[in-house]
Amino acid sequence: MKTDWNSYLALHLESRFMSETDRKTRKIYYSMGEVSEMFDVNPSLIRFWEQKFSILKPEKNKKGNRLFTQQDVDNLKLIYHLVKENGMTLAGAQKRLKENREGLERNLEIIERLQSIKTLLLEVRQELKEAEVRVDEIRVDADSSNEWPEDNDALEMMESAASGSVSPSVATTAQPETSRQEESMSAVTTETPASLERGSGPQSFRPQEQPLFPEYVTPESAITTGESERSAEGSIASEKVSGTSQGEDAVSLDEDPTVGKRMQIIEQTLF
């Protein structure tokens, strides 16, 4: 019998070692303390948002403490994204939530996916770097040492793909379109600035938490399981990106002709 090791390990390892996270996501209620910690904001801000956004209505226990469901947390994510990350006014955010909630959710999911791919790529690069150092130690052959700058380019491109910004080389042509779609653009593309900043300094970048076997199985396995599946990674990424274009006000990253090419370059450079 042929063992499917991916699911075997998922069953026996991931469930075991990610059980705390799992438990959290499966938990029925979150307390105010947990929620405010999750978003790193004051409880007062969440109470304020609760007044302002009708979609946010946590239950309360007998003592009057708020009990947030997963749905409440998801709603908070959207509000946080619009108000804190995009700097929208409360009225603007309310309107957006009413008009196109689905599109917003999709965008958030895409951003999260791209960020996790970026983290993964940075991790891969780190490992490649370590391998390179070893190779250098073994063969003192100076010729192969100028490969890393290319790799940096690839990661910068990845970052700009993830953030939806336009790479310097095509900035002039793409600029007008960018400003026309400014509002919708920001809805899709804004990342937590802090995480981007960290990302742009690859030397200092260390994902805070590196789960041994990350949950996002598809890109992970595409990269780590070998040559035959490598091309799948690119197509997954572009599939996700093209998903964006279906959202009415979503910025379609795949309309940007450079994205596909970037993906290709990233793949070629990394592997």
Added chain:
Amino acid sequence: MKVKEVAALIEQFAPLTLQETYDNSGLNIGSYEAEVTGILLCVDVTEAVLDEAKALGANLIVSHHPLLFHPLRQLVDADDAQRIAARAVREGVSLYAAHTSLDSAPGGMSFCLGEWLGLTAMRVLDPRPDCPDAGFGVVGELTNPMPMRDFLLQVKRTLSVGAIRHSDLCRDQVQRVALCTGAGGSLIRKALEVDADLYLSADLRYNDFFVPSPSMVVADVGHFESEYCAIDLLYAIITKKIATFAVHKSEHSINPVNYLV
């Protein structure tokens, strides 16, 4: 990547705290700080495996059985363990073993063998008091009951066992199977407690075949055969993460037991 990082990866699956007091899992020889050039996986560390590692350029051997199991009183070339230990030190090869820690780990050796043999709904046969998800052996069910004899023949084929020694085939059909990789004679009673139709293990003694119940069959499928899955399990654990150097499955990790049929 360093030896300690590979060790951490294995220990995340099979923590050393799960090993038995008599065991010596963990790094037996070498350095946690050594940079790994390649990994060779085997059941036992032998001279042939060391040769193989050298030929492959691998400086870390991960085995199921620890080379240093009985304490050494001297390091001369009095026996294989000493010769191999000295050679590993000389050649800068690190030896890491995941033995009873890998046996007891949730999803460890017995789960792995059960998976190979088509068992479902597996649970630990002898759970540890301190960690009920861990422990020796598993008990699980075949999806459909099948003739005992056919199942044993299927096991023989799957694990390439030269010959299966078994007690009286007092049951025609088998559905619930208990098993324990390696020497598991001591768990026969546990298998009876869970009403298994069949108990598979290795290194069973003469008296073990007098099963104190007319309803369970015991069978000895061979120590090496039952533990060969260690190589695949370790391979899956390690390659899930590491991509910067080669991980090899030993071709010279062979069964020391031969069958004349």
